[in-house]
Amino acid sequence: MIDYHNILERINQTVSKEKDKGKIASYIPELANVDINNFGVHLHLVSGKEYAIGNSEQKFSIQSISKVFSLALAMSHIDTAIWERLDVEPSGNPFNHLSLLELENGIPRNPFINSGAIVIADILVSKLKNPKSDFLDYVREITGDNSIDYNYKVAQSEKETGYTNYAAANLLKSFNNLNNDVDVVLDFYFHQCSLEMSCSQLTKAFYLFANQGECLARKSRLTKSQAKRINAIMLTCGFYDEAGEFAFEVGLPGKSGVGGGIVALLPNEFVISVWSPGLNERGNSKLGMQALEQFTTLANQSIF
């Protein structure tokens, strides 16, 4: 039996000794108001047991982690037709990079860089009756938790400073890869990114990706094949230009966000979420990555 409790304690000790915690994202001004000393981990085994340390119940801005939920919801509406408008290749570039998008005629490399997530947002705006509230309902349903909500201040703050995302959306529009108005699609995208969840809620929400498409609440589900494909995209594209490094160090599919959260999973075994708001130069949680590296090493569990 693996002593998960002990492993999380050891991770907590290592992290608390670390002096360089990275830097909090400030390009979305409202995100800068977070204490860099926050640190939490939540582990949820597919068999049902849960383990936690630190601020695992405190909500934070999940930002790009939300791109996994929007992809899952879009796939459950149109599945394979998505891939006529998007690719599934790692970009090797920062999440907000634009030049590849122009070179590749408005087809984003994958759904987890910003331009790709904006195409997914466009699909959801077309498909959903009340896009923002339907998306929120979906996340609440797969998590089994109605307390989850958007942070309207964060959404507004990103809207006021989101010049690069406006540029990406306009470029997509010029290549005919955006059906709705730029403002409407970005309003949806900024709200989806502003969702606030705790590590504990994130592990519950991601349970369906570790459990072959069936979520904890057993209501919404993906097919086995959809869950497999989303995990593959998390592995190859979940960490932007650090996807290779994450696979090398941690060896799990996962997704990060500039709020400092990371969720990773081992299919059929567990989901683990980490939150430490300080980021490395590539926009991924510095101590979060370190903690997950230590976790898969000590537990001797990864997909490899």
Ligand code: GLN
């Ligand atoms: N909302 C953020 C943005 O579009 C998400 C970025 C991220 O978490 N990597 O810039």
